[in-house]
Amino acid sequence: MSLLTITDLTLRIAGRTLLDEASLSVDPGRKIGLVGRNGAGKSTLLAAIAGDISPDGGSITLSSRATLGRVKQETPEGEQSLIETVLAGHLERTALLHEAETTTDPARLADVHDRLLAIDAHSAPARAASILAGLGFDASAQQRAVSDFSGGWRMRVALATALFLNPDLLLLDEPTNHLDIEATIWLENWIRNFQGAAIIVSHDRSLLDSTVNAIAHLDRGKLSLTPGGYEEFVRIRTEQALQQNRAAERIATQRAHMQSFVDRFRAKATKARQAQARLKALERLPQIDSVIEDTPTRFAFPEPSQLPPPMMTMEHVSVGYDGRVVLHDLSLRLDMDDRIALLGQNGRGKSTFAKLLAGRLTPMAGKFQHSPRLKIGYFAQHQGDELVLTETPIDHMARAMPDALPAAVRAQLARFGLDAGKAESRVGDLSGGEKARLLLALATRDAPHLLLLDEPTNHLDLDARDALIRALSAFEGAVVLVSHDAHFVEAVADRLWLVENGTIQPFDGDMAAYRGWLLERARRAGDGEENRSIGETSARKDARRDRADQRKTQAPLRKAARAAEALLTQILQDRKAVEARLADPALYDRGDSREITRLNTELGALNAQQEAAEERWLEAEAAIEAANTQ
Missing domain, CATH: 1.10.287 (Helix Hairpins)
Incomplete structure (x- = not known):
């Protein structure tokens, strides 16, 4: 029996039809990734399943007594501690505990305690603490008031509450948006072990590949289900597209041949009947779309000039803010063929290090040198706040390239998919992904030797992320990136640096090794053991070095x-x-x-x-x- 049944569902927003008689069935325990282009209606569908909006047609049926969990859009507030906030999110447990303290009916009291036992209420504080810890809150943080934290951290609390409910059906809409890579890896592992069903909207390819067993594609108002993760979905869709294109070519040839006959003989009485038959045959030929995406996404970075090594060196450097040291004793080197990803929890100093490299922070101690001809492109995750919403991308780029001709300004925007229509639109009317493209175009306008990318994929969809990977693979300069997208890190970086305990050290392993190290460290911390040292086999070191040499x-x-x-x-x-x-x-x-x-x-x-x-x-x-x- 299905846990959730969607039958001939129609949803309209502001007169625009998002779903048109779409159907989907979700069995107990099944995890489905929901994908589709931006604006297709994925979040609207989740809202309809949760009961926030009413269908314009069709039906959504959730199995009786099934529980549903989702991350609320509004962030939690108040003076309650984090652990209290998460525990209070389980409304049934809260009500039962209150009733156990107030009821005087022995029979009812017995029923209450039976139900508390059934929902495993006694272990709730430990489970809530474990979830909060996995999402980046240590024991002391869990006891602090929600009001002490920023909006991004509060969204983690909202996510923790949804996970703590352990529902029969879990709805997750971009759950990794406010997470660092460590919390994202923890979440992947949690979802894999989750016994309930889930529908997950995400642009995180690694999350979709590691947690779901089917992909629901929302396209042109319809839902189609493909077994497997996102990689399998891409393989099947690509194969279908090739077959579709071949069929389209055959049908186009048939149409042209038939239309030629009709045009030649329509006016001749002896051919009129046959011409009419051809017209009817033309009408019966299927209309086949030749592509699956509206517009292919392409990025291109300007090619930098060559610099002699070393491009940048630092010896015993310390850096921080307002006299407070965040990172100390940094002795590192960067060359043009480096592809480095910074790992570590939020707040450990990754963005501080990026600002040091970008020249936005001055070293507090130590020796920091770089080539005088070095050009740096810096993409910061909060730079979107600096855009002028009433201006156009052309206005921004022309101001950043004062000596460039209008054609060169437009060409730089076009490198990142901002064509004439988007380039002349108000920035305030652009989507988050289009603003990210503008920021990438601004960051690379001078053909930088070093690209600093701090969460560049936050607002990019799956296709745009793949396009960015391809562009970075062809880029001949150095890259230092911070990203919570493990797939993106694996595809771009040749080396991993761990930012922890106020310093930066190489992590001599790949992302699989880092995942394992994190999970083992969490287990050892839970057992009260010491964290083990970071390491890997010499074979992995050699493989990573070979990749860098091969690219060079x-x-x-x-x-x-x-x-x-x-x-x-x-x-x-x-x-x-x-x-x-x-x-x-x-x-x-x-x-x-x-x-x-x-x-x-x-x-x-x-x-x-x-x-x-x-x-x-x-x-x-x-x-x-x-x-x-x-």
Whole structure:
């Protein structure tokens, strides 16, 4: 029997139809990732399931006696401690405890104690404390008032309350938005062990791959279910798209052939009946969409000039605020081929270190040197607050590039998918993801040698995150990033640095090792044991070093491939223009044989150039592939 049944559901917001007779069934214990483009209606669907909004058609049926949990949109407030706030969120337990203290009916008292036993009420404080600890609150923080914490930390308390309820169906809408990578890894593990069902809206690919067993795709008002995690969903959708494109090409050919017949013979009486039959056949041909995404997402970073090593060095550096040291005794080095991710809980100094590298903080002690020609691009997670909402992206970029021509300003915005329409829109009208694209465009306008990325994926959807990964893979400068997205870290970083206990040390392992270390440390802390040291096998060290060396070796090969591809694109455009002129009947009506000969000669030369460019591109790609297999 299904836990949740959605039948022919229709939802409209402000006259716009988000779901159109969509259906979905959720069995007990099943965990489903809900994906779709921004604005498709994912959060609206969760609100309808929770009963916050009423359907415009169809039905949503939750099994009788089933409990539902979700993170409330409003953050908790008041002087209650964190642990008290989480415990109070279990309304049934709170009511039963109150009744156990006030009822005088022995029979009712027995029933109350039976129910308290059934919901495992006696272990509630320990379970609540464990959840809060996993989300980053130590024992002392759990006893502090909710009002002591910022909005982001309060959202963690709201998440802790939803998890503590241990419901039959859990609804999570971007649960990792306010979490660091440590809390995100803990949450992944918690959801995997959760016995109830869950519907999870998330742009965190690692979360979707590690926790769900099906993906529900909300597209054009309909819901389709695909078994497996997000990676399997992408594989199946890609395969479907290829088949769809091939079918679209076949149908387009059929349509063109039939339409040609109809146009030629529609007026001839002897062919009229057959023409009508062809028209009816045309109407019966299916309308097949050739793509699954509205617009493919692409990012491109400007190519930096080369700097001699070392790009940046620090010896026994200390840094902090207002005389208070946050990080001390930093002796580190950065070069142009470095790809480093900073790990560690929020508040440990990751953003402080990024500001030091960006030159926004001055060292309090030690020696800090860098190349005088070094250019730095800095993306900070709170920079969106500095944007002028009444201005356009063009206004912002023109101010940041005062000497650039308008075409160069627009080209830099276009690198990050801000086309003419978006570039001329008010910033206040842009989505969170579009604002993030603007900030990336601003950060990279000078072709920086070093990119500092502090939570760059916060407002990017899954496609945009993949596009950013591809762009960073092609980028030939250094990258230092802070991100709660484990998949993003794994795909971009070659080295991991752990920010902890007021300093920064290399973590000689991959994200899988870091996950294991965190979970083991949490277990040992629960057992009262000492934290174990950080380490890994020499094989992992060698593998990480090999990745960095491989990228450095492949840089000229990738550059050659890009140059050949650009040349090939230009040749194909030129050839298309020549072919269009040769296909123009007016050329032959004029009888201009000299022009016809010249165009045919030019076409022959372009064909030869295309063949040579294709050969160069294939050679470059083969060299890259050979380097990958070494």
